[in-house]
Structures are given as C-alpha cells and as structure tokens.
Amino acid sequence: MFRWLPKEETFFDLFTQAAENILIAAQRLVELLDDYHDVERKAETIKSLEDAGDEITHTIIDRLNRTFVTPLDREDIFALAKQLDDVLDWIEASSARLAVYKIPHTTPEARELGRVILAVCQALVEAVGELRHLDRLDAPVREINRLENLADHLQRDAIAGLFTSGADPIDVIKWKEIYETLEEATDQGEHVAHVLEGIRTKNL
Numbered sequence: 001m002f003r004w005l006p007k008e009e010t011f012f013d014l015f016t017q018a019a020e021n022i023l024i025a026a027q028r029l030v031e032l033l034d035d036y037h038d039v040e041r042k043a044e045t046i047k048s049l050e051d052a053g054d055e056i057t058h059t060i061i062d063r064l065n066r067t068f069v070t071p072l073d074r075e076d077i078f079a080l081a082k083q084l085d086d087v088l089d090w091i092e093a094s095s096a097r098l099a100v101y102k103i104p105h106t107t108p109e110a111r112e113l114g115r116v117i118l119a120v121c122q123a124l125v126e127a128v129g130e131l132r133h134l135d136r137l138d139a140p141v142r143e144i145n146r147l148e149n150l151a152d153h154l155q156r157d158a159i160a161g162l163f164t165s166g167a168d169p170i171d172v173i174k175w176k177e178i179y180e181t182l183e184e185a186t187d188q189g190e191h192v193a194h195v196l197e198g199i200r201t202k203n204l
Helices: 010-034 039-066 074-100 108-128 138-162 169-203
Strands: none
Touching: 010 039, 010 074, 010 108, 039 074, 074 108, 074 169, 108 138, 108 169, 138 169
16 A cells, blocks of 8 residues: 555755755865865855755654655665765865864865865766666766775875975874865765665665
C-alpha cells in the first residue's frame, strides 16, 4: 500500500537550496582570496551563509521527521543533508582562519585551492539538481572526485613549499592549517559524491 501514498518531493528543492547556498559561499571565499582586504567583514558574510545553510539543514531534518513516505531512503536524505552542511562548514572555517590568524596576504596556492573548491561546489549544484534523474549523476560525480584529487596534490605541494620557504615557524603553522582546511572542504565535497553514488546504486 505504501507505493500508493504521495511522496514528499520538497526534499529535492531543499537540497537544491542547500547546494546553491554552498556555491555562493564558495564564490565569496574566492572573492576574499583574490581581493584580499576587509577580511573580517567578508568572513562574516560567509558565516551568514553558513548560518543560512544550518537553517536549510534543520528544515530538511525536521521535514524528514514529519514525512511518512520519502522520495529517497531516510538514511540517504539524512546523510546527504549532513554532508552538504559539512562542505559549507569547512568553507566557513577557511575564511574564519584567515581572519582570526590576521593573515596579511594570501598566496597563489591558497587562491588555487579556492578555485578548486568553487569548481567542486559548481559540480555539487549540478549533481544535486539531477536527484530526480539519477542516471545523469555520473559526470558531475566523476568531476568532484577529480577535483578532490587535484586539491590533494595542491595541498601537499603547498605544505612542502612552506617547509623550504624559510618563513617564520608561526607563519608556517598558520598556513599549514589553512591549506589543510581548504583541502578539507573538497574532501567533504567528495563525501557528498559518495552519498550520491550510493543513492544512484540503490534506486536505479
């Protein structure tokens, strides 16, 4: 009898909102890294987007608790909501560290990692937009995985460069953490891709 009950389709719209909000935060992060002034204000803007993302996540979980028949498995809806939120958390953490550590200027490596994060988030928007058409998920999921591998190489090279730069040890510690935080945002994007792959496998 369950297949005759209407499924709550609003989840797809909420996931789209979440992904688009993450993309805006990634755009703001790139703007911060490329035009590095008024850092605290720009970091606060990203924090506001992170707060908005928390509200979307709360709405998804609340609706999940109130919905009898869902369009996807309940555990997959929860996992996708959590993983999307984690991407945004690490984007916000990256901007916060730049502000809190009073970093005077950015580096080419940080700017490049920011652009990779942005590309990951663009692919996330595309992938989440295909939740109603799971057979179309292959291309954006592959792109997210490729970008995460690229970010991993960029991070390792950036950290290796720190230890041969002759920089002040405190600056080395700060930048090592910033590079790791930026790369972690792409790791979380890859975790979203894994959830989406699981959803596709179950439902195709």
